[in-house]
Amino acid sequence: xxWSFRPDxxxxxxxxxxxRTSVATxxxxxxxxxxxxxxxxxxxxxxxxxxxxxxxxxxxEGLIEDRGPEGRFVAGQGAAEDIRWAMAAQEVDGLVKRMGxxxxxxxxxxxxxxxxx
Amino acid sequence: xxxxxxKDLKKRYGPTEALRGxxxxxxxxxxxxxxxxxxxxxxxxxxxxxxxxVQTSGMLKVCGMEPGRKTKALVSYLPERLDLxxxxxxxxxLDYFRSFYKDFDxxxxxxxxxxxxxxxxxxxxxxxxxxxxxxxxxxxMCRKAKLxxxxxxxxxxxxxxxxxxxxxxxxxxxxxxxxxxSTHLIGDVEKVLDDVIFLDKGLVxxxxxVDAIRQERGCDVDTLFREVFRC
Numbered sequence: 149x150x151w152s153f154r155p156d157x158x159x160x161x162x163x164x165x166x167x168r169t170s171v172a173t174x175x176x177x178x179x180x181x182x183x184x185x186x187x188x189x190x191x192x193x194x195x196x197x198x199x200x201x202x203x204x205x206x207x208x209e210g211l212i213e214d215r216g217p218e219g220r221f222v223a224g225q226g227a228a229e230d231i232r233w234a235m236a237a238q239e240v241d242g243l244v245k246r247m248g249x250x251x252x253x254x255x256x257x258x259x260x261x262x263x264x265x
Numbered sequence: 266x267x268x269x270x271x272k273d274l275k276k277r278y279g280p281t282e283a284l285r286g287x288x289x290x291x292x293x294x295x296x297x298x299x300x301x302x303x304x305x306x307x308x309x310x311x312x313x314x315x316x317x318x319v320q321t322s323g324m325l326k327v328c329g330m331e332p333g334r335k336t337k338a339l340v341s342y343l344p345e346r347l348d349l350x351x352x353x354x355x356x357x358x359l360d361y362f363r364s365f366y367k368d369f370d371x372x373x374x375x376x377x378x379x380x381x382x383x384x385x386x387x388x389x390x391x392x393x394x395x396x397x398x399x400x401x402x403x404x405x406m407c408r409k410a411k412l413x414x415x416x417x418x419x420x421x422x423x424x425x426x427x428x429x430x431x432x433x434x435x436x437x438x439x440x441x442x443x444x445x446x447s448t449h450l451i452g453d454v455e456k457v458l459d460d461v462i463f464l465d466k467g468l469v470x471x472x473x474x475v476d477a478i479r480q481e482r483g484c485d486v487d488t489l490f491r492e493v494f495r496c
Contacts, residue, residue, distance in 0.1 A: 197296075
């Protein structure tokens with residue numbers, strides 16, 4: 149994971165985004181056990197409070213499961229698939245908008261995508 | 266209960282007013298940056314809190330007590346300048362800390378130093394500047410204190426040493442203790458801070474959480490600092 153942070157948003161939001169990307173790309177696998185909040189914070193070089201807040205958000209989204217004394221785990225395949233599709237939708241949304249700004253319609257985007265490597 | 270409380274705290278050195286009425290609290294489980302340009306009063310504030318100076322007027326309490334013998338047992342202070350005798354061997358420094366502070370975990374400190382490859386049987390004099398700083402920081406962070414006062418912990422060290430210092434501060438995090446880090450190198454330290462206090466010419470110019478600054482102003486603390494203290 150890349151732990152460089154942009155200046156314009158709270159760090160905990162960016163940590164959560166980093167985890168979502170890792171789950172979507174498979175860098176983190178369903179069922180993987182996460183290290184402790186403090187270890188993760190030291191790894192990312194951030195405040196343990198920011199790390200805890202990020203993990204709390206991911207837990208409320210269902211991407212991470214808290215199994216009490218056993219620790220925290222990456223949730224099952226379903227949650228990983230959901231986040232993969234949600235991120236794909238976001239990427240496509242962005243692409244359509246940026247191409248729109250350049251004057252390309254959907255049909256042209258599809259043709260260009262088909263021609264792309 | 267707040268770990269540190271101060272109200273209208275003033276410190277004067279002869280005609281010079283170093284602190285001109287400072288008020289804020291530090292809560293447990295938070296890492297706070299005390300930020301300001303040179304001469305803004307950061308070190309004076311930290312020395313008052315460490316019990317090395319006495320205020321001219323105003324209130325200052327650590328865990329409900331005025332700084333003194335009892336609070337020194339609860340406060341772990343990292344001075345801006347290295348305070349270890351150069352002739353002393355590293356292992357003797359560890360013994361020295363254990364005899365001074367009941368809350369010092371000598372085994373943990375020795376493990377950390379060995380993990381870094383620091384020779385325990387060499388005198389401080391034989392170590393590089395960065396290694397001396399690491400030894401001193403480990404001594405500071407291996408106490409189980411209620412308040413950690415770190416005066417410019419990343420000043421003048423290389424990036425690898427800086428990362429080690431920041432990671433050691435994070436790894437030592439205790440939800441029942443407060444950490445106060447003074448620095449003017451904000452960009453290096455911002456990621457580990459929960460809250461910031463801007464000191465300007467002996468007064469608190471701003472107190473905020475880092476999240477609130479990023480959320481509400483859309484910029485990082487470093488950028489805000491440069492705006493507030495533009496020359």
